[in-house]
Amino acid sequence: MTAGPGQLRELLDAFQARFPFDPAMHPADETVVVRSPGRVNLIGEHTDYNDGFVLPLAIDREILLAGRRRQDETVRVFSLNMGDESAFPVNGVAAPAAAGEGKPGPPGGWSRYVEGVVWALREAGFAVGGFDAALVGNIPQGGGLSSSAALEVGVAVLIKELFGLELDPVATARLCQRAENGYVGVQCGIMDQFTVALGRQGHALLLDCRTLEYHYVPLPAQHVRLVVADTGVRRALASSEYNTRRRQCEEGVALLRRHLPDIRALRDVAPHSFEQLRDRLPEVLARRCGHVIYENARVLAAAASLANDNFTACGQLMYASHKSLRDEYEVSCRELDEMVEIARSVPGVYGARMTGAGFGGCVVSLVRADAVDALVAAIEAEYPKRTGKTPAVHVVTPSAGAASLQVIW
Numbered sequence: 001m002t003a004g005p006g007q008l009r010e011l012l013d014a015f016q017a018r019f020p021f022d023p024a025m026h027p028a029d030e031t032v033v034v035r036s037p038g039r040v041n042l043i044g045e046h047t048d049y050n051d052g053f054v055l056p057l058a059i060d061r062e063i064l065l066a067g068r069r070r071q072d073e074t075v076r077v078f079s080l081n082m083g084d085e086s087a088f089p090v091n092g093v094a095a096p097a098a099a100g101e102g103k104p105g106p107p108g109g110w111s112r113y114v115e116g117v118v119w120a121l122r123e124a125g126f127a128v129g130g131f132d133a134a135l136v137g138n139i140p141q142g143g144g145l146s147s148s149a150a151l152e153v154g155v156a157v158l159i160k161e162l163f164g165l166e167l168d169p170v171a172t173a174r175l176c177q178r179a180e181n182g183y184v185g186v187q188c189g190i191m192d193q194f195t196v197a198l199g200r201q202g203h204a205l206l207l208d209c210r211t212l213e214y215h216y217v218p219l220p221a222q223h224v225r226l227v228v229a230d231t232g233v234r235r236a237l238a239s240s241e242y243n244t245r246r247r248q249c250e251e252g253v254a255l256l257r258r259h260l261p262d263i264r265a266l267r268d269v270a271p272h273s274f275e276q277l278r279d280r281l282p283e284v285l286a287r288r289c290g291h292v293i294y295e296n297a298r299v300l301a302a303a304a305s306l307a308n309d310n311f312t313a314c315g316q317l318m319y320a321s322h323k324s325l326r327d328e329y330e331v332s333c334r335e336l337d338e339m340v341e342i343a344r345s346v347p348g349v350y351g352a353r354m355t356g357a358g359f360g361g362c363v364v365s366l367v368r369a370d371a372v373d374a375l376v377a378a379i380e381a382e383y384p385k386r387t388g389k390t391p392a393v394h395v396v397t398p399s400a401g402a403a404s405l406q407v408i409w
């Protein structure tokens with residue numbers, strides 16, 4: 001289900017009904033509309049916060065936002081999906097003391113992301129006033145497709161357009177990561193926000209998370225398609241486990257630095273130097289660090305194989321990535337593993353792996369164009385048998401990053 005004209009119409013109708021133009025309240029009868037996509041990561045998991053490489057893409061599942069400036073300093077946002085409105089004064093959002101230290105930020109649901117973006121923009125010195133907005137989306141929530149990054153970047157682009165801020169997509173991504181780290185209290189890396197802000201239709205994005213240099217890698221639809229299969233599993237522990245993995249990587253770097261004084265992050269450790277030092281690390285840390293170091297190498301190899309249309313090689317790297325996430329980084333779960341095995345059994349599937357932080361969520365498969373139907377049928381038949389759960393299968397296409405839309409009224 002892609003947001004088509006129907007969803008846009010629904011959004012605009014709800015926006016006008018909820019926040020009708022009022023000359024006493026709004027400086028102009030002008031509505032800005034923004035589209036902000038979800039993302040799926042092809043390969044490069046848990047590498048972004050280790051200064052490493054990732055190969056994600058923005059997808060054709062998205063959040064649409066409509067907004068209008070207000071004369072005062074109030075923000076009101078209505079979510080059609082939640083049937084819920086949040087209101088707060090722009091100068092009333094302060095980061096809780098705990099956020100930014102790996103502890104949870106303020107309680108609450110979707111509106112924390114809106115508040116966080118307003119907070120991060122103001123902290124960076126941007127003049128943000130009040131506005132009214134409505135939003136609707138079709139990105140599965142909590143499924144590892146970055147519905148929260150889509151919301152953050154969508155809100156940032158909406159505010160940029162409403163107030164004419166000088167904010168390029170890279171700066172937007174950084175500010176939205178800051179919102180999530182400093183306000184929401186999740187110590188995520190830059191991958192999600194960057195992909196949502198900079199995706200390109202028909203392409204994946206090879207990103208160096210240290211320098212933020214990036215290249216687009218074509219994914220030719222006549223040859224390959226992407227199938228995202230949601231296990232339906234959501235783990236409440238995901239964010240504390242995520243922060244634990246981050247800490248383990250930092251501990252690994254501190255220990256490795258005794259022997260390799262020039263390294264700053266796991267990104268700087270080559271596989272052969274790691275093998276010589278592996279035994280000096282506690283066993284769990286060695287497995288965590290090993291995953292990240294080899295995953296970085298897999299990302300670069302995957303990008304090179306895609307550039308040569310060698311989808312078989314790319315798929316093998318995806319399977320290897322999944323195995324490493326399952327056995328070394330320990331962020332998979334039985335349902336994700338079953339889903340990968342189902343995909344592997346279908347002729348024409350090049351590769352499959354869990355995508356996103358893990359502990360549930362989705363599996364992404366790279367599939368020969370003519371094998372999509374067989375894969376979808378296999379998942380729908382096999383997954384319930386093996387797990388007792390119902391999958392949700394999405395055939396996705398690489399899409400453009402967040403931007404305002406020209407709407408003809």
Ligand code: GLA
Nearest residue numbers: 045046188189190191356357
């Ligand atoms: C989450 C985070 C990202 C990244 C992935 C794991 O999606 O938001 O920054 O760390 O997990 O690769």
